Amino acid sequence: MEAAGTEEIRLRCVEKDVLIPKLMREKAKELCVDKVEAFNHCCKESGLLMVFKCREENAALKQCLTTYYKDPQFFEQCKEEYVNEKLAFERTGIPIKNRQQKLPTSM
Template sequence: MEAANAEEIHLRHVETDVLIPKMMREKAKERCAEKVEAFNYCCKESGFFMVFKCREENAALKECLTIHYKDPEFFELCKKEYIQEKVEFERTGIPTKNRKQKLPTSM
C-alpha cells in the first residue's frame, strides 16, 4: 500500500531537480568516503601545491561521484527515500533532521 502511495505523490520541479540531487550528492559522498578521505588527506599534506599533487585523488573522487550521479537506480532510491521523508514530515510536522537528532544526555 505504501509503494502505491509513493507512486501517487506529485513532486515539484524543485524537488526533482534540486532537493533529490542534493540528497544524491550527500549519499554519493558517503558511498565514496574512501576517495573523499584520500583527497582531503592529500590536500592537507600538499598545501598550495594540492592542485598539482592531488590530481590523481581528485580524478578518482570525481569518477566515483559521477558514477552515482548518473545512475538512474540510485536516483530512484534517493527519490523513494525523499518521498518517505516528505510523507513523514506531512504526517508529523517534524523535519527529518530533527527526528534523527539524539536527545541530550543531560537535561
Template sequence: MEAAHAEEIHLRHVEKDVLIPKMMREKAKERCAEKVEAFNLCCKESGFLMPFKCREENAVLKECLTLHYRDPAFFEECKQEYIKEKLEFERTGIRSNHRTQKLPTSM
C-alpha cells in the first residue's frame, strides 16, 4: 500500500532535477567506492602531475559513475527512497539519519 502511495506523490521540479540526482551522485560514489579510492590515491601520489598521471583512473571512475547516472532503474530506486524519506519527514518531522547536518563534536 505504501509503495502505491509513493508512486502517487507529486514531486516538485527541484526534487526531480536537483535533489534526487544529488542522491544518485552520493549513492553512485558509494557503489564506485573502489574506483573513487583508486583515483584519490593516484591524485595524492601524483601531486601537480595528477592531470597527466591519473587519466586512466579518472576515465574508469567517470565510466562507473556515468553508468549509474544513466540507469533509469537506479533513478527510480533513488526516487522511491527519496519519496520514502520525504513521507517519513512529513509524518515525524525528523530527517533521515544520513541527510542530517553533522553537529560539532565539541560544544
C-alpha cells in the first residue's frame, strides 16, 4: 500500500493545496531546527530591534525552509506520509495523534 497505494488515492484540492503543504511546513521546521533556534534566540535577545538585528538569521531560516518547500521529492514524501496516515485513519478510525499516545502501564 505504500508507493502503489498513494498513486491510487485521489486527493481533494484541500489536501493537495492545504493539508500536505502544512505537513511539509511542519517537517521542514524539524529539518531546519538549527536555523529556527538561531532565529528564535536572536529575536529573544533583540526585543523590538529584532527586525534589524536578526536579518541574517531570518534569511538563513527562509532559505532552509524554501529549499524544502520547492523540492518535488520532499512534496512526494510528505504526500505519501499523508496518504498513509489517511488510510490508517480510515482503517482504524483513530487519528494519528491518538495512535501515537502510549497506553498507561497500570490500569
